[in-house]
Amino acid sequence: MKRPVPISEAARERDADWPGPDRMALFLDVDGTLAPIETRPHAVGPVSERNVLLGEVARRLHGRAAIVSGRTIADVDRILDHSITAVAGVHGLERRTALGRQMSSPAHPALVEAKRALQAFAAADSGLEVEDKALSVALHFRRAPGAAEAVRDLAGRLSAATGLSRQDGDCVIELRTPGPSKGDAVAAFMAEPPFAGAAPVFVGDDLTDEDAFRAAVEAGGFGVLVGPPRDTWATHRLASVDEVLAWLRRLARRDETEAAE
Incomplete structure (x- = not known):
């Protein structure tokens, strides 16, 4: 692992084949990436401008956009107004494909005991x-x-x-419940249309995103860390949620070269 460089340097790195919109499969976390972290999880709610933007990004990428979050799929839909169909929730334990097919791991029986404790x-x-x-x-x-x-x-x-x-x-x-991780969710999406054959880019902020960063890197893509530098599998970085949204606006509305600048 190494410390990531700002995403603005991606287009200038001769040894990095940064994928443009016609080649990119984009995976996004929610909290700390698309929305500021709140002291209470349910305080995060829909933001119309952001959710419209996500729909524009998905169209620009020909549907190759997915959310991979620790939240449930239902909660992601509440926050993002169903702007993205492909969603992995609870760190990969539940997943909905780009075609709308939903699957879930069976709940571990010990969760009742753990919740009580x-x-x-x-x-x-x-x-x-x-x-x-x-x-x-x-x-x-x-x-x-x-x-x-x-x-x-x-x-x-x-x-x-x-x-x-x-x-x-x-x-x-x-x-x-023991089972798939965020990295496993990225790999599963990448084996399906419309993601198959593209270069994965995972954008996230938390330690829980490291499996997904690694999966993206090992599949020939990139991880983008949001927030301060740290040792990580991500190779590039954006400083804040605002920088993520600004980058997504460029990705949605400009050509391949401009999107990586």
Whole structure:
């Protein structure tokens, strides 16, 4: 892994075959990528201008645009107004193809026990919030940063006791049904029309996106990290949600050369 360079340098890197709109398959995270991170997950809602833009991008790429998120597909649809058909939710545990076919992993039976334990723990601190995603359960501690160590300790013990997979994110710990990752979701999309044969570009911000960055790189494409530099599988970077949206506007409305500048 290495530290990524700004995406503006992509067109000037002689050793990087940066894909233009006619060759690109675009995969986007939601929180911290298309929408600013909020202290409460449900505070993120639809933004008409952004969602219209996503529809324009999908048309520009001939349908080769997908969302790959930790949120459920239903929640992605709520936030993005159904502007993108192809969606992977709950970090890849559920997926809807570009043709609208939806599939899902069966929920692990231990999720009921894990949810009960997380809710009991969260009851002692109003800054903690439990989110039930049916295939996983998450404990958010953005409003209670002092509880981070205790949250991680509890998640580790529950994962070991139940067989649930532990997923660490930005101020959130998630216990999920073992199964496909975001990287697996990217690979599955790339095996299907209209994505097959294109060069994948995954744009995301969180540690949970690293599997997807790696999948994109290993398939001959690129990962684009959103936010400050860090060691990552992503090879390029955008500084903020606003920079992501500005880049998408260029991608939707300009020719292949301009889109990568």
